[in-house]
Amino acid sequence: MVAVDDSAPADNPYVADPPTDFDPVGDIDEAAAREQAESLREAIRYHDHRYYVEADPLIGDRAYDALFSRLQDLETAFDLDADGSPTQRVGGDPLDELPEVEHVAPMRSIDQGGEAADVRAFDERVRGTLDTDTVEYFCEPKFDGLSVEVVYEDGVYQRAATRGDGEVGEDVTENVRTIAAVPHRLRGDYPEYLAVRGEVYIPREAFTAYNRERVERGEDPFANPRNAAAGTLRQLDPSVTAERPLSVFFFGVLDASVDFESHAAMHERFPEWGLRVCDRTAVADGIDAAIDYRDEQLDARDDLDYEIDGVVLKVNDIEDCERLGSTSRAPRWAFAYKFPARKEETTVRDVVVQVGRTGRLTPVALMDPVEVGGVTVSRASLHNPSQVADLGVGIGDRVRIKRAGDVIPEVVEVVESAGDGHFEFPEACPACDSPVERDGPMAFCTGGLTCPAQRERSIEHYASRDALDIEGLGEKAVRQLLDAGLVTDAADLYDLSVEALADLEGWGETSAKNLVEAVEATREPPLADFLTALGIPEVGTVTARNLAREFGTFDEVVAAADRGDVGAFEAVPDVGETVARSIVDFFEGEGNRAVLDRLLDHVDPQAAAQTGGDALDGLTFVFTGSLEGYTRSEAQELIERHGGSATSSVSVNTDYLVCGDNPGRRKRDDAADHGVETLDEGAFEDLLADAGVL
Incomplete structure (x- = not known):
C-alpha cells in the first residue's frame, strides 16, 4: 500500500483505506452530516493533491468516486454550504457571457525562434546586459495549450482569466474551478496573496478517448487538443467544461506577497502549495546546456502525454531578470526555442468508426497533431474497410497524411508499423450493435432509423434547410432533445410542447414557442421536401423533386417501393439502378417503416402540382x-x-x-x-x- 505522507489530514478516516459502505443519508442527523462532509472534503482535497500534483495516488478511482458521491449526497440532502467544496467542480449555472477582467500584472508574450542561431543571439544579449560570461537558465517545456491567470487570497481560489491581449482577459473563474488539477485551497505555508500563471491543456490520452466518445455519439471529433482546450475553457456553461478532461501546469508568478530567488525555487515551492508543475524542467549552466535540453525534449515529445511545441529558457536568477526588464510585449529574460512543426508524418493513437446519416460506416484515425497543408490536424479519414486493409493501418503505426483543399485529411501510407496488425473493422455497428453489411469496399449499419447515430443525424437532416427547414432545430438542439428523452425520432417532434421545451437548460418560453410553431408549419409539406427530409440514401433535393414530379403523390412512391418495382424508379430522370435499389431498400427496412408510419400520423405530404407546360423549357x-x-x-x-x-x-x-x-x-x-x-x-x-x- 502507498504510504501516507506527513501532510495527510490527521485522524481522517477517509484518507487511507477509506470505508465506502455508508449508512443511508436519511439515517443520520444534520450534525453528523456536517462533520462527515467536512472530513470528506478534507480527504478529497488530499487525494486530489496526491493524484494531480504528486502523481502518486493513495486510493483507487472507485474508492475516490464513492467518497465524492457521498459528499454530493450529503450536501444535497442537508443543504450544506458547498462554497469551496470539491463538488463545485461539476459546474455552476450557465453564464450569459464571459465578462472581461484586468490582469494583476501583464501576461506578456515571449520572443521566440526555431534556430540555434536565434537562441544564441538571445544568450549574447543577456550576457552583454548582465556583463557575465555564462548565464544559468531555468528550462521548461513550452506547452501547447491556453494560458490562464489564477488568483488566490489567504490560500482560497478567487478567480481565473484567459490571457486575452495580455492586459485584459476573459473571466473564466467558474470554468477553471471545475478543473480537478486546480486546487480550491492552497496547502502548507502558502502566501497571503498569490497570482500564478498556468497553461490549461487536454492530455493526449484523454483527448483521444474523448474524441472516440464524440465519434461514437455521432459527433465530429475535435481537430486538436489546443483548440479543444481553448473552446472548452470559454464555454458559457461550466457544466460542459466540467465534463471535458482539462488539466493544467503552473509555471510562473504574476504577483505574490512572497519573494523568490530563482525560477527553480519558484518551481519547487508550487507543489508544496498544491500547484501542479511539470517534472521535465532543468537548470542549465550556459546556453550550450540549454540547447542540449531542447534537443532532449524534441526527442521525447512523441512519448509525452501532453503537447509541447518547444522549450522556454528563462534566466534563472530573479534579480537578474529584474535587471534585464521587459519590453511592452515580452520579457528580455526569456526565450521560446520552438520545435520544427510536425509535417505530414504522425502516429495513429486510435481508430474509431463514425456512423453517418445514411448508415455508412467510416473509419477515422485519431492521431498525434501534425501540420498538413498549413493546418494542424489530429484526425484523418480511412474512408472504408478496404482501405484500412490495403494500407495495413494499425494503432501505434507511423503514417503519412495528405490533405486536399478543405476536406478531412486522409492516411495515404504506413511509414512504420507498430507490429500489432491492422485495425479490424467491426462486424456490428458501434452505435447500435446492428449487423454491418458490406457493399463493395464500403460498410453500412443495418439498423436504419433505430440506430441512435443515424437517428440523430436523420432528425437534423429532417429539419435542415434543404428539407423541411425547421428554424431553431440545429445540431445542438437535436442532441439536447434526445438527451432529455423528448424525442427518439422525427415523428416525436410533432408531440413537443412549449412547457416541456421551456424546462430545458438554456430555453425560455419564447424560444420553445417558436420551435413548436416552426414544427407545426411542416404538417403539410410539399412532396419533394418530404422525400428529401426522409434522408433516403442517394436521394437529394434534385432526385426528390424528380420523384415527386413523376409519381405525383407519396402513396404512389410507397406503392412502387412495396412492389419492389425498381424499374418504376429507374424510369425517373437521373435515377439509375443503384439509386432505385436504394429507394426500395429504404422502404423495406422495418425500422424505417415504423418511424415513417408514425410520421404519417402527423404529416400529410401534399401531392406535387402537375406540369404547367413548357414556358420555361430550356432555361x-x-x-x-x-x-x-x-x-x-x-x-x-x-x-x-x-x-x-x-x-x-x-x-x-x-x-x-x-x-x-x-x-x-x-x-x-x-x-x-x-x-x-x-x-x-x-x-x-x-x-x-x-x-x-x-
Whole structure:
C-alpha cells in the first residue's frame, strides 16, 4: 500500500483505506452530516493533491468516486454550504457571457525562434546586459495549450482569466474551478496573496478517448487538443467544461506577497502549495546546456502525454531578470526555442468508426497533431474497410497524411508499423450493435432509423434547410432533445410542447414557442421536401423533386417501393439502378417503416402540382440567398413544373442567377465569370410573368 505522507489530514478516516459502505443519508442527523462532509472534503482535497500534483495516488478511482458521491449526497440532502467544496467542480449555472477582467500584472508574450542561431543571439544579449560570461537558465517545456491567470487570497481560489491581449482577459473563474488539477485551497505555508500563471491543456490520452466518445455519439471529433482546450475553457456553461478532461501546469508568478530567488525555487515551492508543475524542467549552466535540453525534449515529445511545441529558457536568477526588464510585449529574460512543426508524418493513437446519416460506416484515425497543408490536424479519414486493409493501418503505426483543399485529411501510407496488425473493422455497428453489411469496399449499419447515430443525424437532416427547414432545430438542439428523452425520432417532434421545451437548460418560453410553431408549419409539406427530409440514401433535393414530379403523390412512391418495382424508379430522370435499389431498400427496412408510419400520423405530404407546360423549357436557373415570396424548394418546383431546370451551382449552361437576401459571393462571382445574367426577386417574377407562369 502507498504510504501516507506527513501532510495527510490527521485522524481522517477517509484518507487511507477509506470505508465506502455508508449508512443511508436519511439515517443520520444534520450534525453528523456536517462533520462527515467536512472530513470528506478534507480527504478529497488530499487525494486530489496526491493524484494531480504528486502523481502518486493513495486510493483507487472507485474508492475516490464513492467518497465524492457521498459528499454530493450529503450536501444535497442537508443543504450544506458547498462554497469551496470539491463538488463545485461539476459546474455552476450557465453564464450569459464571459465578462472581461484586468490582469494583476501583464501576461506578456515571449520572443521566440526555431534556430540555434536565434537562441544564441538571445544568450549574447543577456550576457552583454548582465556583463557575465555564462548565464544559468531555468528550462521548461513550452506547452501547447491556453494560458490562464489564477488568483488566490489567504490560500482560497478567487478567480481565473484567459490571457486575452495580455492586459485584459476573459473571466473564466467558474470554468477553471471545475478543473480537478486546480486546487480550491492552497496547502502548507502558502502566501497571503498569490497570482500564478498556468497553461490549461487536454492530455493526449484523454483527448483521444474523448474524441472516440464524440465519434461514437455521432459527433465530429475535435481537430486538436489546443483548440479543444481553448473552446472548452470559454464555454458559457461550466457544466460542459466540467465534463471535458482539462488539466493544467503552473509555471510562473504574476504577483505574490512572497519573494523568490530563482525560477527553480519558484518551481519547487508550487507543489508544496498544491500547484501542479511539470517534472521535465532543468537548470542549465550556459546556453550550450540549454540547447542540449531542447534537443532532449524534441526527442521525447512523441512519448509525452501532453503537447509541447518547444522549450522556454528563462534566466534563472530573479534579480537578474529584474535587471534585464521587459519590453511592452515580452520579457528580455526569456526565450521560446520552438520545435520544427510536425509535417505530414504522425502516429495513429486510435481508430474509431463514425456512423453517418445514411448508415455508412467510416473509419477515422485519431492521431498525434501534425501540420498538413498549413493546418494542424489530429484526425484523418480511412474512408472504408478496404482501405484500412490495403494500407495495413494499425494503432501505434507511423503514417503519412495528405490533405486536399478543405476536406478531412486522409492516411495515404504506413511509414512504420507498430507490429500489432491492422485495425479490424467491426462486424456490428458501434452505435447500435446492428449487423454491418458490406457493399463493395464500403460498410453500412443495418439498423436504419433505430440506430441512435443515424437517428440523430436523420432528425437534423429532417429539419435542415434543404428539407423541411425547421428554424431553431440545429445540431445542438437535436442532441439536447434526445438527451432529455423528448424525442427518439422525427415523428416525436410533432408531440413537443412549449412547457416541456421551456424546462430545458438554456430555453425560455419564447424560444420553445417558436420551435413548436416552426414544427407545426411542416404538417403539410410539399412532396419533394418530404422525400428529401426522409434522408433516403442517394436521394437529394434534385432526385426528390424528380420523384415527386413523376409519381405525383407519396402513396404512389410507397406503392412502387412495396412492389419492389425498381424499374418504376429507374424510369425517373437521373435515377439509375443503384439509386432505385436504394429507394426500395429504404422502404423495406422495418425500422424505417415504423418511424415513417408514425410520421404519417402527423404529416400529410401534399401531392406535387402537375406540369404547367413548357414556358420555361430550356432555361436553367440557380438560386442564392433567401426569397421573400417563395421558399427555395417552392421556387425550384415552380421552375421545373413549367419545363425549366433548377441546379445548385453556376456553370456555362446556367441562364439566370436569382439573388435573394444575403446572397452567396461565390455564386455571384461564378455568374460574372460565365457571363450569366443576375436577377433580383422582382426581376425574376417579371420574367415569370412575361412567360405566362404567374
